[in-house]
Amino acid sequence: MAMAISELQRLCSGTDLVLPPLRRAAVAADGAPVYAEPDGQADAPLPDGRALLTRWAREDEQQLRAPDARTPADEDPFGTPARRLAGHITAEVDLDRVGGTCIAALRQEHTVLCLVRADHGCDVPALLNWPGACNDGMTGRQHQAVLRHFHERYGAELVTLESQLLELLVTRRPRTAHGVATAALEH
Template identity: 35%
Template structure:
C-alpha cells in the first residue's frame, strides 16, 4: 500500500528521540525491506501517548498501543503480511460491509432471534417496531434481511477533539493493561491516518474473516469520519478503537451494531448473550471505546 517515506530505519536522523525499543520487520514471508513499526521495550506509561504522537506525526508516524495478550505474543510473532494488504482508499466501506453481511448474517442472525416481534394477530404492530434497521424478519423466515445500509452520523456533537478522546482511552488502558491485556507498549507506525495502521503493518489478526486488512481499514476510515474513531490498541487478533462521538440513542446504536456485526461477527456470535440488540445496548450505546476480537 502507498505510505509516506518511512523514517524508522534511522529515527535519529528524523529528529526522533525514542526510548529503548525494537524495530519490527518480521513477516510471514521473511524480513520486510524496511521496518513496519517501532515499539518500546518497556510498559506503556499513561503520559507517553501525547509526546510520541506529537513527535511522530511530524515525520509521518502515528502511535498505537501494542499488546502481547495473555499468550505474550508481541509484534514479531504476529504473522504480519504487508504484501497481502492493498490500499484502504481503494475500497468502499459500505460495499465491504454489505458483502460481509451477506456472507455471515443469514447464517447466524437468520433465526429471527434478534428481530423485532412480528405483528400481532389483531394487526397491531409488535413492540419492536422502532424504525431501526432490522436484523431479521421476525417471522421465522430464516433470513436476516437485506443489508440495512450505513448508520447515520450521530446527532450529538463530539464532546472533545478525537485525538484527545483517544489519549483518554489510552490512559485508561495503559493504567490497567496488566489485568486484562497482558501488558501494553507504545508503538509508532508509518501511516497517514489512524484507520490505516493495521494495513500499514500488514496486520493479520482478522485473517479468518478477511484476508486483506485494507478492506477493514476502509470501514475504520468511515468510522473515523462518522464517529471520530481512532485505532488505539492492536494485539495478535484484537483491536480497540476510541470513539469521540458515540451513538446516543438506541436507534443509532442498533444501526451501528449491524456494522459491527459485519466487521467482526465473533463479537456477537461468540460472546454472550449472542444477541445484536443486547450488543447494541451494552457495547455501542454511549460507549467511548469499541473492542473487537477475531477467532
C-alpha cells in the same frame, strides 16, 4: 535488541525456518524495528468500509436466512434489523452512558508502545498487514477501510492493537436508539 532484516535472514539461513519477505513497518518505543509482510495491496484503492460491512452482512444472511426472509438487494441490510433492535432500547437508556472508556492498554500492568508512521490511525492495520481477524478472512487492508468508515461516522480512533484485539476510542457516539442499534450491527 534491534535487528535488521539482513540479520534475521542470516540467522534463518541453514535452518528449516523460512523467512517471508519483510518490510520495516514501524519502530517500537525502544527503537527496535517492527517488520511486517508486504500485502501487495498498498497501491490499490482503499475499499469502501461501509460497502464491505454491507457485503459481509449479505453473506451472513445467505447462510442464516431462508431466501424469502433475506433483505432485498436494493435495501440496506442493517436497516430493518436496526429498527427492530432499536425497539428494544428503552427510552430510559442514557445514551451518554452507552459504551465508555475501557481501553485494555490502560488496564494492563505493562503496555508496549510501538510507533508506526501513518497518515491516520486507521491505516495502521494495513501498514502492519495485521491478521487480527484472520479467522474471518479479514485483511489488514479491509480493517483499514472499515476503521476509516468508523472514523468518518463515529470519530473512532484506533488506540490499541494487539495480536487479536483492536480497540477504538469513539468521540461521536450515536445519539438515537436507531443509531446505537446500527452501530452495534455494524460491529
